[in-house]
Amino acid sequence: MTQATPERAPRVPRRIAQVIVNSLKGGVVPRVGLPYITVGRNREVAALLHDLELVADGGASFRFLVGRYGSGKSFLLQTIRNHAMGRGFVVADADLSPERRLQGTGGQGLATYRELIRNLSTKTRPEGGALNLVLDRWVSSVQAQVTLEDGVAPEDPAFADAMERRIMGTMASVQELVHGYDFARLLTMYWRAHLQGDDDIKANVTKWFRGEYRNKTEARRELGVGIVIGDDDWYDYLKVLATFLVGAGYKGLVVLLDELVNLYKIPNAVSRQYNYEKVLTMYNDTLQGKARHLGVIVSGTPQAVEDRRRGLYSYEALRSRLTQGRFSRDGLVDMLAPVIRLEPLTHEELLVLVEKLADIHAGLFGYARTVTQDELVRFLETEYGRVGADTHLTPREVIRDFIEMLDILSQNPGVTVEGLLGNGQFASPVRPPAERDAPPLSSSGAASPAVPGAAEVSAGQDEFAEFDI
DSSP: OOOOOOOOOOOOOHHHHHHHHHHHHTTSOOSSOGGGTOOSOHHHHHHHHHHHHHHHTTOEEEEEEEOOTTSSHHHHHHHHHHHHHHTTOEEEEEEOBTTBOSSOSSSHHHHHHHHHHHTOBBTTBTTSOOHHHHHHHHHHHHHHHHHHHSOOOTTSTTHHHHHHHHHHHHTHHHHTSTTHHHHHHHHHHHHHHHHHTOHHHHHHHHHHHTTOOOSHHHHHHHHSOOOOOOTTTHHHHHHHHHHHHHHTTOOOEEEEEEOTHHHHTOSOHHHHHHHHHHHHHHHHHHHTTSSOSEEEEEEEOHHHHHOTTTSGGGSHHHHHHHSOOTTOBTTBOOTTSSEEEOOOOOHHHHHHHHHHHHHHHHHHHTOOOOOOHHHHHHHHHHHHTSTTHHHHOOHHHHHHHHHHHHHHHHHOTTOOHHHHHHTTTTOSOOOOHHHHHSOOBOTTSSBOOOOTTHHHHHHTSOTTTTSOO
């Protein structure tokens, strides 16, 4: 393994260091502190930042991030999330699950919309829950326009009428879209409640935007409107929201959807195809110019995308659009293609990463770092020397093992790196992702039952027997 000479990580605040270490040890991506541990992925990040420029200019984009479990898909999504917020975009992210899909008859599509709105984030509200902040900023920006451009002071009796005219003018672009008129009507209702100091109406309008009204009767009773956001039209409202956000002073809306594999796992073939049809609709809208100021990034595993029987490629219209062209091959990848396939981090990049983590860990627990670069190299050589590492080892597992090693070293002063690496503790085989993350699916989509007696049989066999070498 080639040795690199990475720079020491900058001093990390303890609160952020705690989040980084706990998240990575638990196998999840931290939502803060990513710049302290980001390595590699320069081409992927540059391609997605190019998409953000298109969205800011009034266009739209749709990308798929494809990689094995633990390869860094979620990390890259969070990195782009931070970049987008820093550049003035509003970001909404959600993980798909059995209860959250793109299409469903039991509220699964609406559940995804609710999760996206709940996680609506801006630069000043990065933790989510920014809907009211966005609405209030819109009202404030319109008030500033009336004051500065129309010359009408807030205490002037004509101020309310000037605001009304200005709002109707800004709503013109929204009303041209599907459901835009309903959206504009609720926005106007919010402005009037703001003017009158009616917090109850503002709360009800916010509730409507969050998709929390169960039916039209409830919305009519509380707001006097006979419309609600539902499973079939939630994506149309996202397109309207993206256009509205530009009028509120933002660059656009970026939607991040993780865990595409949960669509792949839908047992009912018809339901699965309906969800893939929704993916196709969103994909076509963005590429054909039917959506504006909207960027969508979806991440999933290669199997969830490329499986001809259950994956996205089982839907012929998607397969024909997403299949890699004839000229792409190892080392020659089109980063402007709709599908970005994540290559494994190089050993040099992982060496930079573990050195950063060693510095962060030492700073968090208040000890002088004693792990040398030669020992870091030795650790990585041990990790990649395991059976199956070439095909199944992921950055997630390397990081988790490394933090565990640092914890043991810091808690046991008499233990050395060589002692840990030499006793075989990190020398066990690497299991394939399908075995690590989920039970295998039967043809019906259910988890296959365990084979009786399998544990007893394997216990007496060599530990490498389950691998084909």
